Every structure is written in structure tokens, then in C-alpha cells.
Amino acid sequence: MINHKNITMKYININRKVTALLFILMTFSTSLNAQWNIPKEAKNSIPPVEATYKTVEEGKVLFQKNCISCHGIPGKGENNKAINATDLGDESYQLKHTVGEVFYQFNTGMGAMPSFKNRFSEEEKWHIAFYVKSFDNSFKISGERIKTLNANLKMSINDSDKTIKVTATVTDDNGSINAAANTKINFYVKRIFGNMPVSEDIKTNEDGIAVFKFPDDIPGDEKGKIKIIAGFEDTDRYGKNTETAEVTWGKVLHYENPNLKRTLWGSNKRVPVWLLITYLSVTLGVWFVIFYVAFQITRIKNAGK
């Protein structure tokens, strides 16, 4: 379905072990014998918000952050068996629980399962419940399923006034190219650990054109080089296509490599001058006296004549 896997898998695996250790006591003392005691009214409670593809999608994001460390991705059997966490995609679970019961369960918590009552807003909690129930085929999701368009971005760089013009187009099924009008375009600068957003509220006009004035205070590398990335905000609709351009608009980075300085923690070649002078003068001074004395010993014989 969605590519949450590669980002979170590693995290899940480590986290599982840790959680298993942490919760093992709790599990044995409470949740093994404990039973869910869901009040009847929860079963038929009506969600105050509508289950749409959009709200399910939002629930999915929250679920990935807060639930998969124990439950895993629903339906994949990744649930943590050591603490009796349920695979929420399991048919037996889905058949037994209505969306209201799902909501009740993580609102209240039981045993090793914490209560999320105060962690999320009422709406968010329902979104999560929608996502869980989205694995039940009989669960109704209204609205239209979002269809990703075949969209493209073209960037043109204007060095004189540091602006970027983006032309967004959509190719329809017949192969004709239309402007992607009135859609938000995000601009990012590539940093070491991901992309930094640098734009706000840039939208394409009727012709699919958006112009972005690049800020002056973004640090670049030693030559002021910067990588600018442009992409659609609404990736569900327009896809994740991005366009990249390299410009020299960044502030030139004055980076002094501390490894090239004379430091106490540096290599032997970069010994601090004061240390070198101290060491050499003390050592050579002492050894000069030693050699002087040793030389004088050889003169004892002469002194005897």
C-alpha cells in the first residue's frame, strides 16, 4: 500500500525487543489474565467525523508513529507476541470489533496497552480507528479514492534576481498536456539529513506557473553552492515527482577544519607550538647538562696530571 516500511522497519525491530523487555513484567502481572471489558455503548457509538480516504490516510500517519512498535503493520503478523499484542489486521480481530470498540480500546488502554486518551484530539483518535478498520473490507469509506495524476515540474533558474520559475503540467490519459493550476509547490534546500523547506504558500497560477524568490540567508557549501528541490505539496494527487537544480546562491561557508589546526588532540605533526617549545627546551636542556657532565667525567684523568 504505502511505503512506510523501509523507514520504520529497523526502528520497529529494535523497539520491539526493548518494549518486550520493559513490558514483560507488566504483561505477566496484569494483561495475561486481564480481559477487555468493553461497554456495550462503545460498540454502536457513531463517529463524529466521517471516514473518508483522507481521514484514513491521516490515521495511518498517526498509527505508524504510535502503534506499530507493538502491533506492527496490520495484517502482516508483525505484532509483538511476547506482550500479547494483537495483529489488528487479523480477521478474527476485525470481525469482533466495530470502529467504536477500536476507538474505546486505545482510548482506555489495558495492561501493557497504554491509554492514548490525552495524547490525541478526539478527531485524531477516530482517524486512527478508521485506519485500523480500513483493513476490514466491509468497513465503509466514503469519498473518492485519490487517483494520482501524471504530473511534471519544470524549473528555470534566473541568476540575476535569484528567482526560480516552476512550470507545473499534467499529462492526461489522452496524452494532452495541461497546466496544473492553483496547486501548492514546495521548495526545499538539500541538507545533510534531509530536505529543509524554504518556501511558504507558493501556488501555481492559471498557467501552472509559480515563481519563488530565493532567500539570501541560506548557507551553502564553501563555494556557496546549494541544491534546490521543488515538488508538489499534494503528493497524493500529483505524485512525488521532484525537480532539482544547483545554484550558487547560498552564503559561502567559511569552514575551518579543526583537524588542520595545531591542537592537543591533533596528530603529531600538528602539535601545539607552545607544547613543542616546552618539550624540546626542557628535554634538550636536561640532556645538554647530562652530556656536559658525562664529558667532564672524561676530563678527570687530565685533571690528575
Added chain:
Amino acid sequence: MSEGKNNVSKKTLNTIVSDLTRPIKNHYGFTPWILFLTGIILLGLFAYIIQLKNGLGVTAMRDYVSWGLYISSFIFFIATALIGMLISAVLGLIGIKWITPISRIAEMIALGFAMWAGLIIIFDMGRPDRILNIFMHGRLQSPIVWDITVVNTYVVISILLFLLPLIPDIPFLKKTMKDQPTWKQKIYNLLSFGFVGRPEQYALIKRLIRITAILIVPVALAIHTVTSWLFASTLRVGWDSTIFGPYYVTGAFVTGGAAVVIAMFVFSRDFRLKNYITDFHFDKMGRLMVLLMLVYLYFNINEFLVPGYKMKLAEKPHLYELFQGDFALMFWLVQIGGLVLPVILLLFKKMRKPVPSLVIAVAVIIGAFFKRYIITIPTLLHPHLPIQNVPEEFSTYWPTPIEWSITMMAVAGALLIITILAKLFPVIPIWETAYEEGITTEEMNEFVKKEND
């Protein structure tokens, strides 16, 4: 100093020379002692070969405790070696006379222990063939490089300070050792450097002794300060202290002082030098020890009371371990048995007699050895960042028989050097003793010449 003239009546040059050279000729008890030391050294060599073959895994040192018995012995050896500087240089330069019969003993101890201290560092290396790397690639910023420099320098200066006062004794040895093997006489000839007792020669030698004695004071202070910096320049609990330099130096004087008292006892009894190393000297050394130990005690109180009063989070487990944990017995035995009680006992005149002095000195030196152990090991057992899932054996340390054998080899080796020096040269300087008895250099020269003719 008038009290320097003790209850012994004036000695003639003849008695002095024969008394002081007799132990060199007399081999009674010498062979078993040498065999005993050689046996220990051979056992240690055997252990060292095992260690070379199988690596440092044969020791109890693991990832936590990477400085074990070897390094704590190294500090102990350096400490013992420091006494040469205090007795011959500092006390000599201020003109204290009673050190005359014990200054050479102190120098012998310094030489023996300083030489083996350097070797212990090599025993601590899994790959001793890499010792050259420290000279080729060593970083001047590292206290280890400073330590190597200063240890070698100290050994060389100690040799000079041993050799120089020996030169005027050589004519007496040449004269009295005619019946000895030729190799011995060759050594004496070599070390005489053509000395024949001329006033110019005396003047030159006295000047050189003075230069060397002055030079050894800063170098000796440096050697133990740098050794302490190997510890104090880290952020580790128990080592991260600004007073480690003086703490080590004063501790070293206590250790070396105890070693000198023991050596004084052995030489005065075994070499029958009771007329030269008298109760008076034991009394003086006892008083000196009280002073040194009080200073050291002062540093000890600083070192434990100040952090103990604050009890910083990181220091807490370390200090508890010392005060009432696994190391408590050793810690309090060392502090009370090896420091507090000796100070109190030595305040009494009766306790400064030779035999009680010996007993106290033995307690002090054993305490001093384990004191270094306590400085080194408990700190390493409390790392700031403990390793996860660490094997059980990492979190404890008890030296293996291999480590004890190699350490004992170092002790035996140092004693062997002292023994050999004591069997080659008089342990008490002849010319200085004679000079203090009022015998002039002319009389000494005449004495040597007359017998030679």
C-alpha cells in the same frame, strides 16, 4: 652536625676501608640469595613467554580493567625510585650530614627500581615489538610520550648520580680487591676514569655531583608528576584530580623512604655495618618518614574528603566501593595500617629503633603497593559509559598467576640489581665516611699509595 658523631669512637682509615670493602669479598649467604632471585626471575620469564605466545588474554585484564597489576606496579616502582633524588640530592644539597652512609643505598634502590619500571611498561604490552612506534609515531601531546622521555632521562641521571660519588672510592677498591677476579678489577679500572685523588680531581667531581644533584630534582619531580598525569589527564572518576601530581610525589617519598629503611636494616645486619648505619640513622629516617607520611596523609584527606563531601553522582559508586564496598578492606588497611598507624608509632622514640622501624617500613611498603592498586583498578571498574551486555568477567578483576609471576620477576629483578651493585661497590661511600671522621684527602692518597708500593 655534632650529633653526627655518635656513640662510635673515631675510626681509622684502615678500619673504614676494611669494614666497608669486606662485604664485597665475603660471599656468605650470597649464592642462595642470588639463586632465589634467579629462580623467581626464571619463573617470571616463563610466565612472560606464555603471555607473549598467547597474548594479554592470559591476564585478567579485559575491556573494563585495561590497566591492572602491571601498571599499578609500574607506579609503585617509579615511586620507590624517587627516593634517590630526595636523599642524595635534596638532603645532600641542603648539607644534611647524616645521609652520608645511606645516600648510596638510596641511589642503588633508585637505579634498580627505575630500570625495571621501564620494563614493566613493556610487560603490559600485548605486542612489545611495537614499542618502537612510540618513538617513531608518538604524539608529543600524549603524556605517555612525556613519561617515556622522563623515565629514560631519570635512569640516566640516576646512573650519573650513582657513578660520580663512586669514583673517589675506586682507588681504595683497586687496592683492596687485588685478590678478586680480573673482570672485577677491569670494571674498577674502567670506572676510575683516571682518578688518583688530586685536589683538582676532587674539586671537579664535587662540582659534577652538585650539578647532577641539582638536575635530578626537577627531573624526579617531573617523572612522578607525569606518571600521575597519565591518570589525571583523563576525565575518569577517581583520577580526574588537580592534586594528583603532588599526591603522587609525596606518596613516592613515603614508599622510597620505607624501602631505604628496609635496605638500611638488611645492609647493617647482613653486611655487618652496624657501626656505620646506627640507631641514630634509623631514628633520623623515622623522623623523616613521619614528616613525609604526614604530608602524604594530608593529600589523602584532600583526595577523598573533598569529593566524598560533595558526592557527585559519578563519584558516588566509586567512593562507596572504596569506603564500604568490595575494596573497603584493602582501602582501610592501606590507609590505616600503611599510613595512619605508622605515623603514630614512629612518633615514639622506641619505635624508631632498627627492628620496630623495619616492621613499620614493611607495613608501609606493602600498603604503598596496594595503594597503587587501589588508585588504578576501582576507577576502571566504574566506567562513565558501561558496555552493554558485558560478560560477567569484565566487571571484576583479580590478577592471574601469570601477572603475579611477572610482577614478582620485576621485584626480584630490582633486588638483583641492588644486590649486584652492593657486591661490586661498597654500599657506604668510603671517602665521604673517612672525610667525616676527620681524615684528609692527603691521608687517603697516602694510604692508597703506601699499600700499592
